Amino acid sequence: MERLRDLDEGELLARVLPRYAATRGVVRDAAPVGPGDDAAVVLTPSGSVVATTDTMVRGRDWHDEWSSAHDVGRKVVAQNLADVAAMGAAPTALLVALMADPATPVDWCLGLADGIAEAAVEAGAEVVGGDVSAAGEGVVVVAVTALGDLRGRHPVLRSGARPGDVVAVCGSLGLSGGGLALLEAGEVPEDGDGTEARGARGRAASGLVAYHRAPQPPWGAGPVASAAGVHALIDVSDGLVTDAGRVARDSGVRLDLTGRVLRRHFADGPLTLALGEEAALHHVLAGGEEHSLVGCFPPAVDLEALPGPAWVAVGRVTEAGEDGPRVTVDDVVPDAPGWDHFRR
Amino acid sequence: MERLRDLDEGELLARVLPRYAATRGVVRDAAPVGPGDDAAVVLTPSGSVVATTDTMVRGRDWHDEWSSAHDVGRKVVAQNLADVAAMGAAPTALLVALMADPATPVDWCLGLADGIAEAAVEAGAEVVGGDVSAAGEGVVVVAVTALGDLRGRHPVLRSGARPGDVVAVCGSLGLSGGGLALLEAGEVPEDGDGTEARGARGRAASGLVAYHRAPQPPWGAGPVASAAGVHALIDVSDGLVTDAGRVARDSGVRLDLTGRVLRRHFADGPLTLALGEEAALHHVLAGGEEHSLVGCFPPAVDLEALPGPAWVAVGRVTEAGEDGPRVTVDDVVPDAPGWDHFRR
Numbered sequence: 001m002e003r004l005r006d007l008d009e010g011e012l013l014a015r016v017l018p019r020y021a022a023t024r025g026v027v028r029d030a031a032p033v034g035p036g037d038d039a040a041v042v043l044t045p046s047g048s049v050v051a052t053t054d055t056m057v058r059g060r061d062w063h064d065e066w067s068s069a070h071d072v073g074r075k076v077v078a079q080n081l082a083d084v085a086a087m088g089a090a091p092t093a094l095l096v097a098l099m100a101d102p103a104t105p106v107d108w109c110l111g112l113a114d115g116i117a118e119a120a121v122e123a124g125a126e127v128v129g130g131d132v133s134a135a136g137e138g139v140v141v142v143a144v145t146a147l148g149d150l151r152g153r154h155p156v157l158r159s160g161a162r163p164g165d166v167v168a169v170c171g172s173l174g175l176s177g178g179g180l181a182l183l184e185a186g187e188v189p190e191d192g193d194g195t196e197a198r199g200a201r202g203r204a205a206s207g208l209v210a211y212h213r214a215p216q217p218p219w220g221a222g223p224v225a226s227a228a229g230v231h232a233l234i235d236v237s238d239g240l241v242t243d244a245g246r247v248a249r250d251s252g253v254r255l256d257l258t259g260r261v262l263r264r265h266f267a268d269g270p271l272t273l274a275l276g277e278e279a280a281l282h283h284v285l286a287g288g289e290e291h292s293l294v295g296c297f298p299p300a301v302d303l304e305a306l307p308g309p310a311w312v313a314v315g316r317v318t319e320a321g322e323d324g325p326r327v328t329v330d331d332v333v334p335d336a337p338g339w340d341h342f343r344r
Numbered sequence: 345m346e347r348l349r350d351l352d353e354g355e356l357l358a359r360v361l362p363r364y365a366a367t368r369g370v371v372r373d374a375a376p377v378g379p380g381d382d383a384a385v386v387l388t389p390s391g392s393v394v395a396t397t398d399t400m401v402r403g404r405d406w407h408d409e410w411s412s413a414h415d416v417g418r419k420v421v422a423q424n425l426a427d428v429a430a431m432g433a434a435p436t437a438l439l440v441a442l443m444a445d446p447a448t449p450v451d452w453c454l455g456l457a458d459g460i461a462e463a464a465v466e467a468g469a470e471v472v473g474g475d476v477s478a479a480g481e482g483v484v485v486v487a488v489t490a491l492g493d494l495r496g497r498h499p500v501l502r503s504g505a506r507p508g509d510v511v512a513v514c515g516s517l518g519l520s521g522g523g524l525a526l527l528e529a530g531e532v533p534e535d536g537d538g539t540e541a542r543g544a545r546g547r548a549a550s551g552l553v554a555y556h557r558a559p560q561p562p563w564g565a566g567p568v569a570s571a572a573g574v575h576a577l578i579d580v581s582d583g584l585v586t587d588a589g590r591v592a593r594d595s596g597v598r599l600d601l602t603g604r605v606l607r608r609h610f611a612d613g614p615l616t617l618a619l620g621e622e623a624a625l626h627h628v629l630a631g632g633e634e635h636s637l638v639g640c641f642p643p644a645v646d647l648e649a650l651p652g653p654a655w656v657a658v659g660r661v662t663e664a665g666e667d668g669p670r671v672t673v674d675d676v677v678p679d680a681p682g683w684d685h686f687r688r
Contacts, residue, residue, distance in 0.1 A: 032392070032499070033431075033499050033501065036594075037431065037499075037501050037502055037503075037594075038396065038426075038427040038428075038430035038431050038502070038577070038578060038579060039394045039395060039396035039427045039428055039430070039431045039433070039490075039492070040394070040395045040396065041392050041393070041394055041395075041431065041494070041499045042392060042393050042395055043391060043392050044388040044391055044392055044393050045391060047387060047388055047389060047391065048376070048385050048386060048387050048388055049385070049386050049388050049393045049491065050383045050384070050385050051383060051384045051385075051386055051395075051437065051439055051472065051473060051489070051491060052382065052383035052384065052439070052473055053439040053440075053441045053473060053474060053475050053487070053489055054441075054475050055441045055443055055475050055477050055487065056477075057443050057477055057478070057479045057480070057483075058480075059480050060477065060478050060479060060480070061477065082382075083382040083383045084382075084383055086382035086383070087377075087381065087382050087383045087385065089383070093395065095395055095396070095397040095489055096397075097397045097398075097399045097487045099399055099401050099485050099487070128395065129395060129396055129397060130397060131397050131398050131399050131487075133399050133400075133401055133404065133405065134401070134404050135401045135404060135483070135485065136401070136402075136403050136404070136482065136483065138480065139401075139479070139480065139483050139485075141443050141479065141483075141485050141487075143397070143399065143441045143443070143475075143485075143487035145395070145397055145439055145489040146383075147393065147395060148383070150385070155376070155377050155381075155385045157377065157381050158381055158382070159381075233382070234382060235382060250380075250381075
């Protein structure tokens with residue numbers, strides 16, 4: 001098997017860069033200077049650039065038994081572009097740094113590039129630069145930076161929610177967390193799985209695992225919400241309650257979610273089928289890495305009328321009250337600690 | 345000793361972010377949205393943004409016995425901002441991702457942030473965002489993305505050199521490579537070393553090692569050269585001959601360097617004192633991680649008149665000729681392969 005140590009940097013780039021070439025031109029004239037010089041140049045018609053960085057570490061953020069290189073590529077892009085979308089911006093460009101054990105198969109690196117390029121094209125972003133570096137035995141780390149453009153609008157912050165706003169979710173909830181729970185329980189669907197033979201539960205489980213491996217957040221919904229006048233936006237990276245809690249804290253308000261709506265729109269269906277009712281609701285509230293969007297809209301906004309993927313109203317913003325900013329479900333603080341990086 | 349695993353992400357950020365606060369406002373109003381939301385927003389008055397990413401891996405790009413966390417922070421910023429400067433841009437913002445073994449001392453992470461912040465302030469860049477993530481045993485990886493602004497000028501590419509141009513260098517050559525050679529030979533100056541007691545050679549060696557640990561490239565010289573009409577720019581990351589070779593290749597020209605000038609201006613002095621004449625010239629030609637700038641200027645430009653650190657004319661651009669684009673020293677192709685990441 002051909003490994004990174006068998007190629008020099010130039011030879012590796014000669015194979016990787018053509019895979020990113022498909023992303024050139026997906027945004028018109030986004031990058032007058034792409035890979036190959038000291039740095040990229042990306043156009044910023046609005047006079048500002050939205051920038052965020054997010055990383056994935058083998059053995060922590062993915063396991064090779066569970067995720068292909070292509071999955072990892074899609075996922076690291078999804079994470080980054082969800083952060084761009086959560087500012088109300090449209091993605092424009094990606095920079096990709098790979099730090100890998102020289103024993104890493106070259107094919108893995110090319111699969112990663114293919115996954116990154118596929119998600120970038122879908123989201124309308126160009127891969128404009130990056131870095132490759134050798135790392136220690138067994139180490140594979142991917143660090144992506146995403147850039148975006150606000151199209152002349154103000155950035156949508158976490159701090160803008162106001163009492164009276166409608167809390168709405170665009171995208172799924174709990175699928176990634178549910179998929180991870182299945183993988184941790186040893187349920188690893190094989191290629192070509194999710195067939196009739198496994199039955200309805202098996203197909204539901206396969207869907208959850210597939211979403212965990214390569215989330216499909218509604219990237220385009222960020223700019224749509226911004227154009228509609230959304231007051232606050234965040235993406236669900238650490239769990240609905242945790243991330244909505246950040247909006248509550250930064251806005252100085254309470255977000256009261258409606259359990260019935262969360263159950264009906266998000267927990268019922270594949271999640272409940274695969275994991276049962278109780279676990280399903282747990283993942284809806286606490287499941288991380290979903291990268292769907294949570295927005296707080298002025299009540300006058302007609303969510304039904306927004307173009308693109310549906311926004312589901314899941315609650316209300318109210319005054320913080322004596323107990324301070326917080327998230328409640330049916331007026332109760334849920335016991336859902338969410339995700340923490342160092343204390344797993 | 346307090347370690348990363350003793351803190352949750354919020355507690356870690358509460359200690360790291362104040363260290364980056366010193367970088368807020370070093371560029372006037374550069375970042376209307378800094379750390380703490382989904383992504384940063386950085387102003388781009390010129391209508392474009394220069395973007396580059398560069399990483400450092402413990403055990404590969406630095407050794408803890410040789411470099412402090414502060415050194416690593418300064419160096420990873422220097423690398424990135426040299427790439428921004430080599431486009432002729434002024435740095436504006438940095439994003440910092442740290443992937444580290446949970447056993448990593450918290451103090452190391454804070455020292456890293458201090459080194460990053462110090463170099464950022466010197467260069468006029470703001471730390472606007474980042475990411476922290478747990479990694480496997482012994483792993484510490486830092487991935488930085490730097491953004492810059494062209495101030496309304498065109499980007500300076502590697503491909504713009506023309507026959508008749510003067511090749512000039514701003515900054516030092518060979519110090520970092522020489523310092524690395526000393527460290528590899530076991531010469532690790534202690535704190536407070538470089539004193540009279542070690543004599544002239546010892547002080548020279550200390551200077552080389554200090555530069556290797558925390559290079560001080562002339563960041564401001566990139567925009568100065570661009571404003572003066574430089575045709576091509578690159579920074580010396582992999583060695584003068586290798587990097588000048590990239591300009592030669594991309595511009596389709598030959599760069600003929602003058603050995604006498606390289607010796608007198610760069611090899612003579614601390615390098616020769618610490619390592620001898622032959623090794624000194626080798627490091628001038630092949631030493632990596634110096635991050636000084638090499639420019640190809642129209643002959644009409646008066647290098648002496650440029651503001652800021654001096655540019656030293658070290659050669660001429662000529663037609664590629666039959667042998668194709670290449671770098672020569674006194675008309676001979678030097679045997680200096682430079683640096684390669686995977687084949688060390």
